[in-house]
Amino acid sequence: MLRKIPTLLVASALLAACNSAGGNPLEATTAATGATTTVESTSTVVPTGDTTTTEAPTTTVAETTTSTAPPPVVPVPLREGLASFDAYVFTFSIITSGPSPDESTESSNRIEYDRETNSRLVVSDTTQTGPDFTEPEVTTEKIRTVGNITCTFDGTDWTYNEVSDQEREMSDLAQRLIDFVPVIESPVEVERGEVAGIPAIHYTFTPSGLGQTSGAITEVSAADYWVSIDGAVLLSYHLVASSRNGPLNDPATEAFTLEMRADLVDTIGPGEITLPDKCLNQAP
Secondary structure (H helix, E strand, C coil): CCCCCCHHHHHHHHHHHHCCCCCCCCCCCCCCCEEEECCCCEEEECCCCCEEEECCCCEEEECCCCCCCCCCCCCCCHHHHHCCCCEEEEEEEEEEECCCCCCEEEEEEEEEEECCCCEEEEEEEEEEECCCCCCCEEEEEEEEEECCEEEEECCCCEEEEECCHHHHHHHHHHHHCCCCCCCCCCCEEEEEEEECCEEEEEEECCCCCCCCCCCCEEEEEEEEEEEECCCCCEEEEEEEEEEECCCCCCCCCCEEEEEEEEEEEECCCCCCCCCCHHHHCCCC
């Protein structure tokens, strides 16, 4: 068995969170008001009897102001956020390697959903390498769902499955009980812009816990996310982290890497999903 970060477990959790239907930041404003201090004119009597009036200058002292940044926006759970769209295309991938350089697992997933046609397409690809494999092992799975009919492709054959409305309702309930919340710690705002045409805020963050127990040399080269201003929907998430217990050029060094990426591609969706004839021909 390969000793590796449980990529497939994490990917399955993500896939389960996406594979079903369905805070705005507080604005802080401060205004600086100027306070005016006026020194009254004084009269000086000159011995000759003439009176000369000297005007004292007017001094304006600005009050000290303090600007409070709005609190960071933390995304709502993934399923809850995606359920706010009538249609969407969402992708996520997880790549892990270690402890040796030739051990790796890559999982990529694409979910396309359209509420109007009650259809969904999920495509999952997994590639594994390591001493247990003479060559990279590639697994592809496609799941197409329209209404109560699901067609599943395991890389070789299509399988037909149809459930009743009652079964579908219970299945939907079971899926809603589980959601996915990404790790976000002490986010710092970077900029504001758009993702897939949606106004959003870009944050960076620093995950904790790496190297604290193991003493390993760790590095987080990317940790950021985009969240929608309206609804706090996770629009993009990217994390790249590495850990090693010795020098890079030492064969005895165990090194692990983890890269995770999730992106909302669009909110247009696929339209109607077509079920393949090789699947439909298996219908009773």
